[in-house]
Amino acid sequence: MDWHLLFAQLLNGLQLGLLLFLLAAGLSLIFGIMDFINLSHGSFYMLGAFVCATVAAVSGSFFLAVLAAAAATFAAGALVERCIARKLYARGHLEQVLVTYGLILIFDELAHLVWGPAGAAIALPAALEGRVDIGGVGVPRYRLLIIMCGLLVAAGMYFLVTRSRLGMLIRAGASNRAMAAALGVNIDRLYLLVFAIGAALAGLAGALIAPLTEASIGMGGEIIIIAFVVVIVGGIGSVKGAFCAALLIGFIDTLGRAYLDDLLKLFLPGAAAETAAPALSAMSVYVLMACVLALKPRGLFAPAGAGVKT
Amino acid sequence: MILQVQNLHKQFGGVRAVRGVDLALADKQIHAVIGPNGAGKSTLLAQLAGEIAPDRGRIVFAGRDITGLAAHKRAQLGLARCFQTADVIAPMTLLENATLALLAAAGNSFNCWSPLARDADLRARAMQLLEEVGLAHDAELRAGEAAHGVRRQLEIAMALAPRPKLLLLDEPMAGLGKSESAAMIALLKKRKGSAAMLLIEHDMDAVFALADTASVLVDGRILAAGSTAEIRGNAEVQRAYLGTPQ
Numbered sequence: 342m343d344w345h346l347l348f349a350q351l352l353n354g355l356q357l358g359l360l361l362f363l364l365a366a367g368l369s370l371i372f373g374i375m376d377f378i379n380l381s382h383g384s385f386y387m388l389g390a391f392v393c394a395t396v397a398a399v400s401g402s403f404f405l406a407v408l409a410a411a412a413a414t415f416a417a418g419a420l421v422e423r424c425i426a427r428k429l430y431a432r433g434h435l436e437q438v439l440v441t442y443g444l445i446l447i448f449d450e451l452a453h454l455v456w457g458p459a460g461a462a463i464a465l466p467a468a469l470e471g472r473v474d475i476g477g478v479g480v481p482r483y484r485l486l487i488i489m490c491g492l493l494v495a496a497g498m499y500f501l502v503t504r505s506r507l508g509m510l511i512r513a514g515a516s517n518r519a520m521a522a523a524l525g526v527n528i529d530r531l532y533l534l535v536f537a538i539g540a541a542l543a544g545l546a547g548a549l550i551a552p553l554t555e556a557s558i559g560m561g562g563e564i565i566i567i568a569f570v571v572v573i574v575g576g577i578g579s580v581k582g583a584f585c586a587a588l589l590i591g592f593i594d595t596l597g598r599a600y601l602d603d604l605l606k607l608f609l610p611g612a613a614a615e616t617a618a619p620a621l622s623a624m625s626v627y628v629l630m631a632c633v634l635a636l637k638p639r640g641l642f643a644p645a646g647a648g649v650k651t
Numbered sequence: 652m653i654l655q656v657q658n659l660h661k662q663f664g665g666v667r668a669v670r671g672v673d674l675a676l677a678d679k680q681i682h683a684v685i686g687p688n689g690a691g692k693s694t695l696l697a698q699l700a701g702e703i704a705p706d707r708g709r710i711v712f713a714g715r716d717i718t719g720l721a722a723h724k725r726a727q728l729g730l731a732r733c734f735q736t737a738d739v740i741a742p743m744t745l746l747e748n749a750t751l752a753l754l755a756a757a758g759n760s761f762n763c764w765s766p767l768a769r770d771a772d773l774r775a776r777a778m779q780l781l782e783e784v785g786l787a788h789d790a791e792l793r794a795g796e797a798a799h800g801v802r803r804q805l806e807i808a809m810a811l812a813p814r815p816k817l818l819l820l821d822e823p824m825a826g827l828g829k830s831e832s833a834a835m836i837a838l839l840k841k842r843k844g845s846a847a848m849l850l851i852e853h854d855m856d857a858v859f860a861l862a863d864t865a866s867v868l869v870d871g872r873i874l875a876a877g878s879t880a881e882i883r884g885n886a887e888v889q890r891a892y893l894g895t896p897q
Contacts, residue, residue: 506754506767513740513751520738523700524755524809525726644742 345478350599351592356484358591359491363546364564365571365583366498367539373578373644374515375430375532378437381421381444382543382568383561385414389544390556391452394461403466403552410548411541418540422533430532445562452558460557469552487549494542495584502580511535515578515644567594570626574633576640585641590626597622652711653678653817653847654699659708661694668694670871672708674849676817676864681839681848683858683879686868692851693735695868696819699849700732701725713816726755731815731846735822737802741795745786745805748794749777749812756813784808784838800831807838817847824854836860859883 368382389410397406425444429437465483472479502508513521514531522528547556554560571590575582602618609617633641656674660667669691676682684692697703699710701722710718717725726732739748750767753776767773781787784804794802803823810818823839824832836857839848843861852858858865859879866876867888875881875888882888 504767509743509747509751509754509767512743513755516740516742517738519702519722520734520740521755522702522722523726523732523734523738524752525723525813526755527721527723529721 346599348476348478349480350595352480352484352488354592354595355588356487356491356591357595358588359488359495360546360550361564361568361571361591362491362495362584362587363542363549364568365575365587366494366580367536367542368568369572369575369578369580369583370511370515370535371539372572374511374535375426377426377430378434378441379426380438380441380565381448381561382441382539383563383565384445384448385418385540385543385561386547386550386564387448387452387556387558387561388417389414389547390551390560391456391461391547392544393548393551394463394556395456397463398461403463403469406463407545407548411545414544414547415537415541417544418537419533421540422536426536427529427532445565448561449558456556456558458558460555461551462555463552465552483552490545490549494545498542498580499584507534567626570630572640574630574640576637576643578644579640579642582640582642590629593625593629594622597625601625652676653713654849655709655711656699657709657711659695659698659710660706661691661698661703662706668871669698669705672868672871672873674866674873674876676847676849678816679844679847680864681843681850681862683850683852683862683865684868685852685855685858685865685882686874690868691871692868693821694871696732696821696849696851699819700730726813726815729813729816730819731810731813731817732819733806733810733821733823735825737799737806737826739794739797739802739805739809742793744791744793745781745797745801746774746777746790748805748809749780750774752809752812753777753780780808780812781805783811785834799826800828800834803827803831803835804838807835807842811842811846815846817849818842820848820850820852822851822853824852824857832857 364382364386368379371377371379371382392413393406393410396409397403400406421444425440429440469483469486472481473485502511510521510526510531514526514528518528547560567590571583571586574590575584575586601622602614605614605618605621637643652675654674654676656672659669659672661669672695674682684695686692694703698705701717701720701724705718708718709716712725712728712730715728717728717730740751743751750773753773778787778790781790784807786801786804786808789797789801794805797805807823820839823835827835832854839861850858850862862879864877865879865882867874867882875885877885
């Protein structure tokens with residue numbers, strides 16, 4: 342077995358997992374706290390990528406571009422919450438799905454109008470190009486940066502939700518909205534803030550992935566399904582759950598693509614294994630979700646009190 | 652007068668839950684609203700707290716018209732409320748619940764991204780809040796795992812955290828055993844004089860032990876109002892609600 346390849350694949354899995362976490366953390370909080378299914382969460386991911394590409398091209402600073410992407414998606418999230426999402430909290434999930442699916446189409450079309458049909462690529466600054474040698478494996482510097490960013494945000498989110506004053510209000514609002522309001526918590530503003538923070542995290546993920554994949558229309562719709570899988574597996578409303586599930590799914594997806602055919606060849610004829618492996622690895626995360634749902638219907642880390650909201 | 656309610660109305664579909672209620676509550680007094688189930692008591696309370704918007708009428712609290720004000724703004728003005736179901740934040744400990752109440756009362760919590768653990772003063776005040784209702788020894792217990800009576804006391808402590816001018820109580824004795832009820836009555840008695848209270852209650856012993864004045868609500872209307880002694884002696888009230896003594 343090639344240990345260097347395995348190490349590289351594990352890093353890829355970690356990177357994918359952390360990107361999924363950035364998307365799923367906001368999605369899970371919005372689903373858990375407002376009971377709102379936001380299919381258009383992926384549009385903030387796309388928006389982040391495009392804004393990052395444009396600002397990077399104009400200003401020449403990638404760092405500035407990432408900040409701008411987070412700020413722009415924070416603002417876009419706040420706008421969507423105020424104008425659209427807020428009116429849907431009391432409605433059923435079907436209506437939420439219909440409206441937010443419509444939002445995906447609108448955001449895709451807007452991106453088409455502003456940035457044109459072609460994607461927007463981002464050139465990395467020289468300092469982020471090249472590789473760092475870790476244990477004999479050349480790891481791309483930029484992938485390390487993504488991993489560092491993801492871990493930092495994860496730590497920040499954990500601190501925010503479990504240790505900060507704002508987090509205490511968020512947890513209270515998630516557990517019992519009427520009571521939090523009776524105590525004097527401004528629930529409307531709390532929801533606005535949670536929604537905007539979630540959008541900014543998705544935008545950050547889009548900005549970070551853009552130099553690898555380039556910004557493209559439809560990238561949000563592609564990632565949103567897998568982000569929902571992360572939310573469901575982790576437990577709706579749990580940041581810790583989103584983190585663990587995102588890493589789990591990142592590893593399973595990456596390692597499945599890399600090693601499943603070798604594994605199948607152990608007990609299948611070579612040709613059959615090579616045909617079956619891609620199909621099976623594409624399915625693997627859904628198989629995982631099905632298993633988790635069968636064993637723990639509310640996800641791995643469902644927060645206490647969720648699911649019994651009235 | 653801390654609270655004046657004029658001609659309050661609320662209709663749900665064809666059901667007229669509250670129809671033309673007037674109430675007046677003096678500073679630091681306890682006023683009980685009694686009446687049979689379905690009389691509109693909880694709807695009335697929800698309108699006072701700002702959870703349900705009245706169709707008609709006016710609510711004046713501490714000299715200010717609050718009829719159209721959101722629930723959290725009323726809370727910040729000093730109008731606290733407790734729920735019928737002993738609402739606390741189940742996944743949090745008693746101490747966290749108390750801390751939350753203090754944070755929410757401060758109102759400007761959104762400026763504070765600061766860590767809670769470092770705020771010793773806040774923790775001390777939360778602990779004191781629990782001490783006042785005799786729950787300090789259970790501070791690290793999860794509220795969801797606490798007995799019903801404990802959750803009730805916690806809820807009262809949380810409602811009192813911002814030192815409100817008026818406390819709305821929705822059946823605080825409901826589901827409590829005899830000794831728990833006695834403890835709750837003692838707790839509320841102790842707090843009498845620091846805040847006015849509007850008490851919805853079925854437990855007549857509690858009403859007569861606590862309230863200065865009372866209104867009888869039947870079918871969304873005030874049937875009678877006066878001192879608790881007057882209400883106790885009112886023949887019409889006897890018939891409509893209190894029943895014959897057993």
